[in-house]
Amino acid sequence: MEEKPLLRIGEVVPDFEAVTTHGKLKLSDFKGKWVILFSHPADFTPVCTTEFVAFAQIYPELVKRNVQLIGLSIDSVHSHIAWVRTIKDKLGVTIPFPIIADLDMKVANLFGMIHPKQSTTAAVRCVFVIDPEMKLRAMIYYPLNVGRNMDEILRLVDALQTADKHKVALPANWRPGDSVIIPAPTTQEEAEKRLQEGVQQGYECIDWFLCKKKLP
Secondary structure: OOOOOOOOOEEEEEOOEEEEEEEEEHHHHHHHOOEEEEEEOOOHHHHHHHHHHHHHHHHHHHHOEEEEEEEEEEEOOHHHHHHHHHHHHHHHHOOOOEEEOOOHHHHHOOOOOOOOOOOOOOOOOOEEEOOOEEEEEEEEEEOOOOOOHHHHHHHHOOOHHHHHHHOOOOOOOOOOOOOOOOOOOOOHHHHHHHHHHHHOOOOOOOOOOEEOOOOO
């Protein structure tokens, strides 16, 4: 069997149509919005339940950022509906986003969510961040037994959107309000100019290749 090529950052992701708890949807329906497509191993499991509660809690923040959240597992739509109702009944949390019922593993295989050394019948915990042009901008993978960090998912969205808007890069542990990195010079002349003009422009320069600034 021929291996499918790995999805690569910067490439347009494959479109698909799928049955969800909100009816049928196509990924391309959300062109013009950011999309977070994430997979979970199975309904009615403890780690996944904590994650869905956590995703529901950050959902309003994602909406503010023009992000559509979409879940997926290799379960039936009836299982998804029953599980969502259980989360509402037992934990008082409404799940506001659609969940793909991927019984035939079509989407899971398309996006490389099945990692056989972990399981051949359940998806690992993947997170795909897709931009409004349907380009893949980031991927995060977690094993079956470790839940995701929602703060990092929000931080990642903020970082990508800030980088796009201001044409900058973001340092380690960056959060909104922190200094951003100005792209490094690509010629010797630009490097000399960066050091000479950096102070005048209010840059925090450690050397020619590493200068930061505050955004307005």
